[in-house]
Amino acid sequence: MLEKISGPDDVKKLPSEKLPELARELRERIIGVTSKNGGHVGPNLGVVELTIALHRVFSTPRDSIVFDVSHQCYAHKLLTGRNGEAFDALRKTGGVSGFCSRRESPHDAFGCGHAGTALSAALGIAAARDLSGGDGHVVAVVGDAAITNGATLEALNNIAAHTKRLIVVLNDNEWSIDRNVGAVAEYLNKLIMTPVYNEATRGMRKFFEKIPGGAHLIRAGSAWKQEKKNVLSLGSSPLFENFKLRYLGPADGHDLGALISYLEFAKKADRPILLHVRTTKGKGLPAAIANPEKFHGCAPFDPATGELRLAKKNAPAWQECFGKTLVKLARADEKIVGITAAMPSGTSLNLLKQALPKQYFDVGIAEGHAVIFAAGLASKGFKPCVAIYSSFMQRAADMVMHDVCLQNLPVVFCLDRAGLSPQDGATHHGLYDMAMLRALPNLVIMQPKDEDELADMMATAFALGAPALIRYPRGEAAGVPVKDVPATLPVGRAEVLDAGTDDGEVCIWALGGAAMPVAKTLAARLARERGGRAPTLVNARFCKPIDAELLAEQAKRARLFVTVENHALAGGFGSAVLETLSDAGIGVPVVRIGWPDVFVGHASNAADLRERHGLSDEAIAARVLGALARQAR
Structure with missing residues (x-):
């Protein structure tokens, strides 16, 4: 069936009873390609039904679908004419990108690879439509972790002021890469788990099933359901209603009929809508469900066992060397703390979390906050280490200047993936950090030739009493022995x-x-x-x-x-x-x-x-x- 789909119009032509089969084929295709190429497996498997429903209800490129991060765009690519050899080479030379790209297809309304961009971009597209007198629909598909991002909250604050027609689909699977943290994650969990709310849902559902048209009201997310949430869930006015978005859901993200009904209802609404969809990250691949962090973005794997097909390692990865050294230094100095923006395993700060949990902070997808938070800690005598991928550090350049360097605070920045991230591409290459930050007074910038020198640079950075930045690449380090006690280096001296x-x-x-x-x-x-x-x-x-x-x-x-x-x-x-x-x-x-x-x-x-x-x-x-x-x- 999938081979016969050349675009969204073909999805609309399928009989409803064939859609579950299409979902199965999409999952098989995604698993088949990612098991050979690697990629973002779990997020994409989780949104298969949601993507089918979106293309069933809306018509891209006339309608715009904006995927936040676009870790979940594989099914979208397959349904918009990018199946075949191009998808076989996903994330490889000559193949399609692992992210949405306006250069790649008109069906990709907006390109992105960083969290928190979709809502602002979608609002801009909606405002452009309104100004030009258009009638297309705009849908932003946002992960629950991205809701904690500052740019997303800023966009939420502006939606009602700038348009009356915008649909936000909140894809809630409780995970970004690691498990989500913070008050918003707790709020969403409470919205699902509140016993009074769920008991009311069951009772009212039985009542409405008995009246004419009641089943349609239940599927469509009607007004009774909204008012019931207002009264029974978390107070008189849930979070999203405070932003003047009409809240619908939570909907089962794998129930195609319900999803289509909800989206049809949202399509006709005369005010901005937020549809809360619950999905299972990794659905269709048991190993991905059991290990959501491992299969968020992974190397090639055996689809039968879930075992990763890793090349033989000749040396530990750079981030692993960083993580082990940080634990060693933090054991010796309780003032040293580590900060991650939702990337504990990717940066190897999970090693600090395991060894010294009181000296570890995960702030969620909020790099700007991470830097200012670190500055606050440093202002009171602590020695914070902010571990962030180089490409994500771009989002906090102002904070490095205004909140750290201007006040000459001793924050250590360890920039992982400084250099190439080949299969991820332009959004993830760390090729610009020195150019962005080299002009800042007080900041020391260094880069080691091997893992022993990395440890020395970390010791040097913590001893400086001033802002310092250490950059290191993705992949294996040089494979040299690391001294038991790191040495401090003469600042500004080459070898x-x-x-x-x-x-x-x-x-x-x-x-x-x-x-x-x-x-x-x-x-x-x-x-x-x-x-x-x-x-x-x-x-x-x-x-x-x-x-x-x-x-x-x-x-x-x-x-x-x-x-x-x-x-x-x-x-x-x-x-x-x-x-x-x-x-x-x-x-x-x-x-x-x-x-x-x-x-x-x-x-x-x-x-x-x-x-x-x-x-x-x-x-x-x-x-x-x-x-x-x-x-x-």
Whole structure:
């Protein structure tokens, strides 16, 4: 059946009794592809019936469906013409993205990969429709965890003021990646579990089933149900009614008939609607239901057993090294605390949670709050460590400036996934953090070449008494032993790894564990091409403050400087080197190796992306040898 669907119109043509079969096929297709490619398994399996109902009731792209985060867009892609080879290569080179993308399809009304964007975007689309006299419907599909996000609450505050026609579908599965935290999560749970409410539901349902048209009223979420909630659930005016949204539900997110009835009712409403839908994350895959955190976003797996098909590890992951070091340092200093924005396992702060729960905080999907919260802790003598993915830290840049750096508070930022996240693509690459934050006074920015140096940098950061940022990539660390007691590093001092044999003619400065192998390969290639004359190789360690003294010393006799970084070239480490040399009045040529001024897409692996953007080992060597040849002329 799925192979015959080329777009939403085909979904509308199916007999109602065929829809459960379509749901089964969608789940089989999602499981089949993600078991080979990896991906966001649990969230997508949980919204299959909801997605069918949305495309049954609404007509994209004339109507707009905006998925928050778009961790749950696979069924939507399959129903909007992206089945076949493109979906076979989901999240791989040449395949469809794992997230919604306006460049990929007109059915993707808005592209996103971060939580909390859907409601504001949908309200903007609805306001544009109203201003232009359109009549299309706008639906925002928002996860229950995203409701805790500041941008979502800001949007809720504005909906009634800006439009009368907007549908918000609250997909409530009690999980984001880890289990949800905070007052809103507790509120939603109470709304479901309140005994008086549920007893009233059963009694009133029996009554309405006996009267003409009563069954339709129950399915459609009629006024009696709304008023019953107002009186019996959590007070005289539930949370969403306070924002002037009419609340419907909670609805069974796997009951296609009920979902379609609710959405048809919402479609005809003359005021903004919030439809509360309860779904089971991972439905259709027992292993995903049993392990929702593991299967939120996972590697390829065996669909029969749920066992992940992981490549053999040669070294621990960077975030694991961070987590173990933080536990070690926090045991020795009770003032050290860790803060995550709903990513305990992804950042390995779950290790701190297990070992020292009183020194651990999860603030939910609220990066801005996490940073200001940390600043408050630091203002009273604590030493907070905020562990956030680089791409998510973008959301808190203002807080880093205004609440931490301006007051020179000793907050340590540990930025995981600094660099590429190949299969996730543009929304998740951590390629911009240095450019965004390097200009801030008081902030020290560093990046280790290996896990032992990461531990040293963490010890250094906590000893600074000032704001500090450590960035490290996704994937395996270098595999070197870590000292029992980390050392503190001299701030702003680079490390010469190899003085070279060419009398300093070529100097290669590399920043970080992902850049260092590239730099070493380049150094070896240059030595071969130049008759054994090896360049100088430097581990920069610090982007800010940069080692200006060593730079100036080497630049006096160098013919060429090469900088290597796993970051965008604009505003990154290479830019810092150029600025430093310029300020010193040194005009040595500099070849900067880094990511170009484009949004880098997704691919099967980092090698494919490097090849695509002229950053293969061969391409880099050709650039540097060409620059040397020009110098010789």
